[in-house]
Amino acid sequence: MTTLIRPISENDFTSIKVFEGCGSIETFFSADAFWGFVAEKDSLILGVIFGWRLDLDVEVIQITIDPRHRRLGIGMDLLHEFITKAGAETCRLELRSDNDPALNLYRKLGFKEDGLRKAYYLDAENQKVDAILMSNHT
DSSP: OOOEEEEOOGGGHHHHTTSTTOTTHHHHHTSTTEEEEEEEETTEEEEEEEEEEETTEEEEEEEEEOGGGTTSSHHHHHHHHHHHTTTOSEEEEEEETTOHHHHHHHHHTTOEEEEEEEEEEEOTTSOEEEEEEEEEEO
């Protein structure tokens, strides 16, 4: 069976909360501008993307793929759906500067670096990590 990309529903919360960074999904879901999708195969959620949709812009707040299903194109499929279903002209996001797989994916998809937030995140050893701001204008 192929992977299905579909809108997030409240029934997905329990499955989504196990993904890193998705523990407060309900807070985002209740906002008018919420926009999000899951990747599902055989009733198992493999990945999630959510953020905001405002007019012709979308902003990714979180995109996470189950580690057992990474490097299979699921992140690319989720991001494509997130942008195209919104009819967005611009997609914005930020990521940790040490997240090479995500940075490579975004560059491959035509995202450009717009800025840097110095020492924005803390890593597991309490070391400061920069945030890279990126956007893609379709």
